[in-house]
Amino acid sequence: MSAVVEFEKVVAVAGSFPVLTGLDLRVAQGEVILLRGENGAGKTSFLRSCAGLISVSSGDAHVLGFDMRVDRRAPRRYIGLLGHENNLYRDLWVREHVEFRAAAVGAAESDTDAALLRVGVPKQLWSVPIGSLSAGQRRKVAIASLVVGRPRLWLLDEPHASLDSESRENLDVILAEASQLGATIIFASHESPPTNGIASRVITMGGGRVLEDSGAS
Amino acid sequence: MLAETLLVVRKDLRVEWRAKVALGQVAPLALLILVVLAFALDANSSLLELGAGGLYWVAVLYGGTLLIQRSFDVETDDGNMDAFRMSAIGAPSLFLGKSLALFVQIGLLELVLGSGIALLYNVRVTDWVLLFVAAVAGTVAFSVCGVLWGVMSAGLRVRATLLPLLLVPVLAPILLAGSRAFETALGVRADAGWTWASLMFVIAAIHTAIGLGAFGFLLEEG
Numbered sequence: 534m535s536a537v538v539e540f541e542k543v544v545a546v547a548g549s550f551p552v553l554t555g556l557d558l559r560v561a562q563g564e565v566i567l568l569r570g571e572n573g574a575g576k577t578s579f580l581r582s583c584a585g586l587i588s589v590s591s592g593d594a595h596v597l598g599f600d601m602r603v604d605r606r607a608p609r610r611y612i613g614l615l616g617h618e619n620n621l622y623r624d625l626w627v628r629e630h631v632e633f634r635a636a637a638v639g640a641a642e643s644d645t646d647a648a649l650l651r652v653g654v655p656k657q658l659w660s661v662p663i664g665s666l667s668a669g670q671r672r673k674v675a676i677a678s679l680v681v682g683r684p685r686l687w688l689l690d691e692p693h694a695s696l697d698s699e700s701r702e703n704l705d706v707i708l709a710e711a712s713q714l715g716a717t718i719i720f721a722s723h724e725s726p727p728t729n730g731i732a733s734r735v736i737t738m739g740g741g742r743v744l745e746d747s748g749a750s
Numbered sequence: 751m752l753a754e755t756l757l758v759v760r761k762d763l764r765v766e767w768r769a770k771v772a773l774g775q776v777a778p779l780a781l782l783i784l785v786v787l788a789f790a791l792d793a794n795s796s797l798l799e800l801g802a803g804g805l806y807w808v809a810v811l812y813g814g815t816l817l818i819q820r821s822f823d824v825e826t827d828d829g830n831m832d833a834f835r836m837s838a839i840g841a842p843s844l845f846l847g848k849s850l851a852l853f854v855q856i857g858l859l860e861l862v863l864g865s866g867i868a869l870l871y872n873v874r875v876t877d878w879v880l881l882f883v884a885a886v887a888g889t890v891a892f893s894v895c896g897v898l899w900g901v902m903s904a905g906l907r908v909r910a911t912l913l914p915l916l917l918v919p920v921l922a923p924i925l926l927a928g929s930r931a932f933e934t935a936l937g938v939r940a941d942a943g944w945t946w947a948s949l950m951f952v953i954a955a956i957h958t959a960i961g962l963g964a965f966g967f968l969l970e971e972g
Binding site: 586609612616 | 754757761764765768769824827828829830832833835836837838839966970
């Protein structure tokens with residue numbers, strides 16, 4: 534399998550604080566990676582580095598074949614990122630928001646409805662301002678906004694946060710399906726199993742580097 | 751690029767249509783400023799007629815700054831700046847789209863304020879073409895400058911206070927040129943109103959060129 538993420542001795546600094554301190558990690562296409570680690574271990578920084586939102590100070594970093602030290606914006610059109618926040622326009626209606634995200638990546642309008650239904654946002658909420666939704670419903674809209682773009686690389690930071698158990702299971706199914714279709718998924722989570730269930734590999738981080746890798750030979 | 755630009759315009763205007771901040775809050779506030787200024791000048795009609803052009807642009811400066819701020823608050827709320835950066839839409843389209851959406855909103859604000867000075871300040875327009883061209887030039891200049899400086903401060907914690915501080919000196923030449931052009935159009939000044947209007951187009955063109963080239967970098971580093 535070709536490598537989707539290849540980090541070698543990567544150092545990244547946020548402000549004056551080193552957030553990645555010589556990270557070595559190779560992720561192959563189709564893998565589902567669970568990132569574990571204590572708060573401040575570097576999970577979020579790694580995800581943001583993969584998205585090119587934190588620049589790499591030294592080391593070699595390639596994402597989807599693009600050299601992140603040359604152009605960290607290049608792979609973004611193939612990446613779906615979901616951070617702690619939902620990245621939603623609160624004043625827009627649910628459908629309008631997902632429609633905008635769909636149009637931005639060139640997806641068809643019909644994909645919007647399919648994505649909303651897939652993540653379990655009921656039709657009666659489609660014409661409701663996002664700001665009036667519950668935290669769990671907003672998380673679902675955020676996930677629908679990713680689903681509609683069919684990213685090749687999913688970067689998810691605590692994606693199950695605010696979701697009820699049924700929606701968590703549904704999200705796991707969505708991720709498993711995306712992986713079967715060739716997408717690569719890297720997600721950080723503090724959830725106990727069954728979240729581990731969908732992961733093909735578990736990586737434990739600490740101090741901005743990999744401490745343990747279940748897939749290491 | 752056109753399709754991407756229009757997509758951003760449609761999104762921004764839709765957000766505004768749903769939230770109704772520009773017409774529901776900013777326009778009444780800017781109108782109130784016109785009223786307060788009239789009181790401050792003791793409702794002296796000849797003084798108000800003389801100063802109408804300048805007072806109009808002061809109100810536009812205030813309301814426009816609020817609209818520019820709002821335009822980037824929407825992008826920073828709920829971590830949206832990440833999505834903005836991750837967007838597949840090209841940086842020049844983002845810049846033009848946000849500028850165009852701001853142009854529409856500031857244009858609407860100016861229509862309201864124009865009606866306000868007509869009613870409150872008893873002005874008579876002697877050159878409608880100059881008035882229209884100067885208003886368009888000023889609005890374009892306000893919009894592109896606003897987006898360029900708005901994105902620079904968008905990622906900062908202190909943006910609410912920093913943006914006006916950065917923006918007002920940049921917008922001051924537009925305020926000056928707009929005031930002079932309006933004074934000519936309102937017949938209270940006989941000098942080169944068209945030159946002042948042209949100056950605003952030049953300011954707009956320079957900022958548009960900078961914005962098209964640098965918006966991506968500013969978005970990234972902001």
